[in-house]
Amino acid sequence: MFLLDWLFGRHHDKPQAAPAHAAPEAGPCAPGTSIRYSADLIEHLVRDHRSMLDCVGQISRAARSGRLDEAAPLLERFRTDLHGHLLVENVRLYVYLEHTLAGDPASHALMHEFRHDMDEIGKKVVAFLARYARLGEDPSLAASFAADLDAVAAALADRIRREEEVLYPLYAPVA
Template structure:
């Protein structure tokens, strides 16, 4: 992300390759990136670490630090979701465009994954600016455990079921 920003603002002297021009009415084929799955898995590791760090703050009774950590986690998650939707799902859906059965399965999976992501984002929004009295702490801990389970479920399903489809294409 930093590298992209550096290039956009002219701070990166490495030459860039311009994407092919867009042709009106012509669908541009998404490009395969052999490093993408590794990058997405790295994002997963980072996200799990950030989420666990938030849990550690509760153990250390550092509740006032949680909102800032949640905002950082949300920002990282949204960047990951954007990359996943634009680069991963678009490519897989494009390569399966003539296979209606598998395309339908991928689209269903994508909707399910986006639903899980919305649940995680809603959790962050709920607590990112709150104060934590005893009732809010108890609610946070229950929600934290529930969201953590959703996050783990999403990551495992993507890495075990979806990412191999990208690598096989």
């Protein structure tokens, strides 16, 4: 329950230990929400990016060395990390930006474009992960895996670069 509380900025009377990546909430909520600005959110998301890219690199090295039995659990770790990242990004970043950028049509439109683009990339990555979920058990999947992984890795790296350069700077405390 704590993750949902953290995602939605809810507080309880009883003090609870916060996860290492959760900073104290600061400032007012985004208009019309209970989601507050978090000073370390972008740092947390960037750490997620580095971790996911590292995991994809490990998957690639294992697969290219013919160690599909090692690649399979790494794919599962990547799937779990990606889903967690997207959940935090969708609630903590996009919902916050949706409300705080409402008065800035150009930034608001840019944020929506990023969100739509991520939905499309997310569908492709999820399809890739579903297709190769049995990689360690089904040798017939090995033939197409490396090329498909390269395509997913390239799309992910490009998306991460654009998020960090263009989208993340839009995240700021409510004035």
